[in-house]
Amino acid sequence: MASNESRRVSDLDTLKAFGHPLRMRLYRALYIARRATASQLAEQVDEQVSLVSYHLRKLADHGLIEAAEGQGTDGRERWWQPASKGLTFHDEDFSDAPEKAATHAAVGRLSFDQHIELYRRFLDAHQAWQPEWRSASFASEYLARLTAEELAGLGREMHELIDRYEAAGRAREEAGDTEGRENVALHLYGFPFRT
Numbered sequence: 001m002a003s004n005e006s007r008r009v010s011d012l013d014t015l016k017a018f019g020h021p022l023r024m025r026l027y028r029a030l031y032i033a034r035r036a037t038a039s040q041l042a043e044q045v046d047e048q049v050s051l052v053s054y055h056l057r058k059l060a061d062h063g064l065i066e067a068a069e070g071q072g073t074d075g076r077e078r079w080w081q082p083a084s085k086g087l088t089f090h091d092e093d094f095s096d097a098p099e100k101a102a103t104h105a106a107v108g109r110l111s112f113d114q115h116i117e118l119y120r121r122f123l124d125a126h127q128a129w130q131p132e133w134r135s136a137s138f139a140s141e142y143l144a145r146l147t148a149e150e151l152a153g154l155g156r157e158m159h160e161l162i163d164r165y166e167a168a169g170r171a172r173e174e175a176g177d178t179e180g181r182e183n184v185a186l187h188l189y190g191f192p193f194r195t
Helices: 012-018 021-033 038-045 049-061 098-124 131-136 148-174
Strands: 006-009 065-067 079-082 086-089
Touching (some): 012 049, 012 098, 021 049, 021 079, 021 098, 049 065, 086 098
Antiparallel strands (some): 065 079
16 A cells, blocks of 8 residues: 655665656656556556556566556556655765765756656647636746755745645545646755855
């Protein structure tokens, strides 16, 4: 059964396993679907089922996803689900050795590149969305002068706020309120910089 808590990825092998472009896309697609087969995910990411199955098994080998029990009717195809509510990665878990730090940075860059691609696809298709979705979407940049402690507190509060909205949306959807629901991406970055 999937955990209701986020999993903190703190070992290099799991970070490397996750840090593959297709595996990251598959994890995201599975997270949104909640449960899916390799065939369903292959269609979403436009890859061969055999390749998707291989990468799903690699994610499962590291406990990032798991078999979804009680799914399907014929038993010929395995159903998968995320093994936790989400994944977190912390700098302090990977800063004690150059290889760890380099891998952590590479996975962060890959994730950022995929976020940019997702947002670019939205911008390219912006006019195809209904007016209420176009006006509801937002992009903002906030520039503040904070301490590290204040930035960490801001991040915690933002995560708590997003968690509340996500949990409420999932509960309403599970209760049958599916009308007008879409997948929504929120990409938040909080980091120091110097001009």
